[in-house]
Amino acid sequence: xxxxxxxxDTTFDxxxxxxxxxxxxxxxxxxxxxxxxxxxxxxVVPERASRKHLQVIHPLMERALAEAGIGFxxxxxxxxxxxxxxxxxxxxGMTVAKSLAYLLRLPLIGINHIEAHPYANFxxxxxxxxxxxxxxxxGGHTLLIHQEHHFQWKIVGRSVDDxxxxxxxxxxxxxxxxxxxxxxxxxxxxxHEPAPHRFPRPMLNGPGLDFSFSGLKTAMLYFRRxxxxxxxxxxxxxxxxxxxxxxxxxxxITKTLRAAEKYGVAAVTVSGGLAxxxxxxxxxxxxxxxxxxxxxxxxxALCTDNAAMVACLAAYRHEAGRHDTxxxxxxANLVG
Amino acid sequence: MQxxxxxxxxxxxxxxxxxxxxxxxxxxxxxxxxxxxxxxxIKSICEGLGVRRETVISPxxxxxxxxxxxxxxxxxxxxxxxxxxxxxxxxxxxxINSEGPTLIEWPxxxxxxxxxxxxxxxxxxxxxxxxxxxxxxxxxxxxxxxxVFTTLDGATPAPARKPVGTPGGLRDKLQRH
Amino acid sequence: MTPxxxxxxxxDTTSExxxxxxxxxxxxxxxxxxxxxNGTSRVLFREIDALLAEVGIxxxxxxxxLVAVGPGSFTGTRIGMAAAATFAQVTGRPLIGVDTLxxxxxxxxxxxxxxxxxxxxxxxxxVYHAPYVWRDGQLEAEAPIALSTIPxxxxxxxxxxxxxxxFPPAPPEWDDDLARLKRAELRSSHPDGxxxxxxxxxxxxSNRAGPFPRPEPIYLKxxxxxxxxxxxx
Numbered sequence: 001x002x003x004x005x006x007x008x009d010t011t012f013d014x015x016x017x018x019x020x021x022x023x024x025x026x027x028x029x030x031x032x033x034x035x036x037x038x039x040x041x042x043x044v045v046p047e048r049a050s051r052k053h054l055q056v057i058h059p060l061m062e063r064a065l066a067e068a069g070i071g072f073x074x075x076x077x078x079x080x081x082x083x084x085x086x087x088x089x090x091x092x093g094m095t096v097a098k099s100l101a102y103l104l105r106l107p108l109i110g111i112n113h114i115e116a117h118p119y120a121n122f123x124x125x126x127x128x129x130x131x132x133x134x135x136x137x138x139g140g141h142t143l144l145i146h147q148e149h150h151f152q153w154k155i156v157g158r159s160v161d162d163x164x165x166x167x168x169x170x171x172x173x174x175x176x177x178x179x180x181x182x183x184x185x186x187x188x189x190x191x192h193e194p195a196p197h198r199f200p201r202p203m204l205n206g207p208g209l210d211f212s213f214s215g216l217k218t219a220m221l222y223f224r225r226x227x228x229x230x231x232x233x234x235x236x237x238x239x240x241x242x243x244x245x246x247x248x249x250x251x252x253i254t255k256t257l258r259a260a261e262k263y264g265v266a267a268v269t270v271s272g273g274l275a276x277x278x279x280x281x282x283x284x285x286x287x288x289x290x291x292x293x294x295x296x297x298x299x300x301a302l303c304t305d306n307a308a309m310v311a312c313l314a315a316y317r318h319e320a321g322r323h324d325t326x327x328x329x330x331x332a333n334l335v336g
Numbered sequence: 337m338q339x340x341x342x343x344x345x346x347x348x349x350x351x352x353x354x355x356x357x358x359x360x361x362x363x364x365x366x367x368x369x370x371x372x373x374x375x376x377x378i379k380s381i382c383e384g385l386g387v388r389r390e391t392v393i394s395p396x397x398x399x400x401x402x403x404x405x406x407x408x409x410x411x412x413x414x415x416x417x418x419x420x421x422x423x424x425x426x427x428x429x430x431x432i433n434s435e436g437p438t439l440i441e442w443p444x445x446x447x448x449x450x451x452x453x454x455x456x457x458x459x460x461x462x463x464x465x466x467x468x469x470x471x472x473x474x475x476x477x478x479x480x481x482x483x484v485f486t487t488l489d490g491a492t493p494a495p496a497r498k499p500v501g502t503p504g505g506l507r508d509k510l511q512r513h
Numbered sequence: 514m515t516p517x518x519x520x521x522x523x524x525d526t527t528s529e530x531x532x533x534x535x536x537x538x539x540x541x542x543x544x545x546x547x548x549x550x551n552g553t554s555r556v557l558f559r560e561i562d563a564l565l566a567e568v569g570i571x572x573x574x575x576x577x578x579l580v581a582v583g584p585g586s587f588t589g590t591r592i593g594m595a596a597a598a599t600f601a602q603v604t605g606r607p608l609i610g611v612d613t614l615x616x617x618x619x620x621x622x623x624x625x626x627x628x629x630x631x632x633x634x635x636x637x638x639x640v641y642h643a644p645y646v647w648r649d650g651q652l653e654a655e656a657p658i659a660l661s662t663i664p665x666x667x668x669x670x671x672x673x674x675x676x677x678x679x680f681p682p683a684p685p686e687w688d689d690d691l692a693r694l695k696r697a698e699l700r701s702s703h704p705d706g707x708x709x710x711x712x713x714x715x716x717x718x719s720n721r722a723g724p725f726p727r728p729e730p731i732y733l734k735x736x737x738x739x740x741x742x743x744x745x746x
Binding site: 012045046047048086139140159161162163166170210217332333 | 370399
């Protein structure tokens with residue numbers, strides 16, 4: 001059944017539209033990033049993000065349709081991320097999607113953005129063997145999700161304070177790097193051997209599957225304050241950042257594999273913005289090989305927010321007849 | 337009112353008590369450096385307001401987290417803002433709760449907009465020399481926050497001691513880079 | 514010669530009220546006005562559908578889309594604009610925006626030559642206002658929108674009657690000052706979708722050939738405000 005669907009994601013700072021044929025033939029996947037606009041603020045100001053979404057969403061749909069070589073009338077379904085994220089931003093994408101569904105008499109599918117992240121892996125790797133353990137490290141979230149089948153998933157671990165990506169961004173800022181800090185930190189971590197200093201791995205030895213990165217951030221702050229970086233005999237930035245990022249990846253990898261073991265799962269996936277880190281990917285590859293687990297990783301372009309992953313999950317939802325009404329609500333917080 | 341908090345547990349208990357005693361639509365300003373214990377304090381205040389502790393996470397990315405407690409609780413973090421104009425561009429109801437309490441981290445930038453408000457300031461700072469040793473300075477209208485001050489009066493009064501750093505000091509440092 | 518009637522949908526979501534109006538050809542127009550607070554997105558399509566059914570027209574039959582572009586609630590304004598712009602994109606029909614102060618002024622009686630001052634509070638201690646005059650059944654803006662304190666407003670308004678709209682929470686200390694302003698007699702007690710219909714169709718007719726510039730939302734607290742002034746009718 002090769003249906004044609006259009007998906008919209010405006011949950012955070014990126015405006016994204018994708019057009020999908022069947023379950024994974026991406027005919028268009030266009031994302032307009034707002035980072036250039038927000039750089040001076042060190043991130044997204046919600047009101048600005050909402051304004052930008054409204055400004056660009058219609059031209060972006062136009063381009064996506066042109067790229068896919070179809071018109072509105074060819075569509076079979078419309079999907080939109082309705083949670084979690086910035087409510088004002090979600091409302092822009094959701095209203096556009098509802099308008100399309102209403103005018104074209106199409107089924108509307110509301111998607112949980114977090115549930116959609118692992119579907120970046122379904123897009124490129126085909127059907128994945130359930131059950132799966134997903135690590136989703138995206139923006140303000142660090143989550144472990146146990147999925148037994150499509151639509152059957154449960155959050156089994158989450159950041160109880162700062163998310164991993166947030167910790168990386170804040171530490172990068174402490175060292176004078178621009179937002180977002182992920183790419184810089186990854187580059188430094190790849191280029192340098194970690195300094196001998198061992199930074200804390202918060203909650204690594206605890207029994208639970210939750211994450212905490214606030215303590216590591218504080219440790220880095222004190223380290224930065226108390227040590228002269230780059231001075232003779234002092235610490236060099238590269239190795240210190242490498243040691244810091246080693247602490248982050250250590251926690252993420254160890255907890256993910258521990259969760260997989262605990263739930264008797266043989267395959268793990270990694271997705272979300274932080275999954276674009278090559279250092280983290282190398283770490284996961286080594287650890288999974290060691291543990292005899294199958295690892296699924298999306299290409300970097302599908303790690304960050306994009307509507308193609310939303311479309312992929314929506315295609316499964318459409319096949320299963322799981323549609324929503326035009327009274328669909330947006331939700332800022334993650335429920336689960 | 338100065339309260340000395342010698343352990344994480346003491347911060348927790350105090351935060352919960354503070355949350356329980358807050359007036360319905362209280363605005364609580366939480367200045368303090370990174371690592372000064374704001375996270376623990378705010379999680380505990382939220383707990384006192386009927387929010388599940390583990391749902392309280394950093395709002396740095398979202399700017400505002402809204403939790404379901406006895407009443408909705410707004411948890412605001414203005415760390416990323418650099419100008420008051422950025423806040424002016426938001427609908428006020430998007431960051432000041434009209435149905436329940438509002439807790440604001442890094443509130444300095446919002447001060448011009450909060451001039452007329454009755455707010456409680458809960459300033460956490462590090463005490464030199466010991467881990468998890470914090471000082472909480474509480475200030476606010478004695479009448480509006482009477483319940484808070486009465487409840488917390490039983491807490492150990494703290495001797496004056498020099499806290500580490502100054503409010504906003506770190507922020508300035510970071511922004512110079 | 515009377516221009517041939519067209520089918521039009523008007524959407525105003527700039528306040529806590531949802532205001533809709535539709536006209537299908539030469540049939541009488543129909544409208545809705547309901548309080549929906551934060552729930553606009555939930556009820557919008559149900560209400561549009563009911564209204565279109567009431568006048569017996571399919572969405573594809575619409576020939577013109579009208580939308581209120583603010584100032585008002587930022588999020589609310591965006592909902593109406595996102596919907597109207599999508600309708601226009603899918604149907605390929607023109608979209609025309611009308612600002613809130615114009616719609617406020619349009620609540621007054623259209624006696625030729627009569628002046629009216631539209632006043633809208635924002636949540637801080639200032640108001641936005643602009644003077645209008647009725648000419649040949651059309652409202653004309655006499656000056657750009659201004660941002661003023663209440664005493665400044667009183668000076669600017671003089672004895673011109675005002676149409677006042679207050680979004681909650683309006684500071685109560687304004688009550689006395691505002692009570693002193695002379696109120697305009699109103700033909701409509703609220704910003705009716707029918708007024709948007711009237712104003713939008715008038716703009717459409719005065720510029721038949723088009724093209725119609727894409728309406729932009731008005732965020733009065735932003736830099737854009739300083740550059741923005743009401744479009745000539």
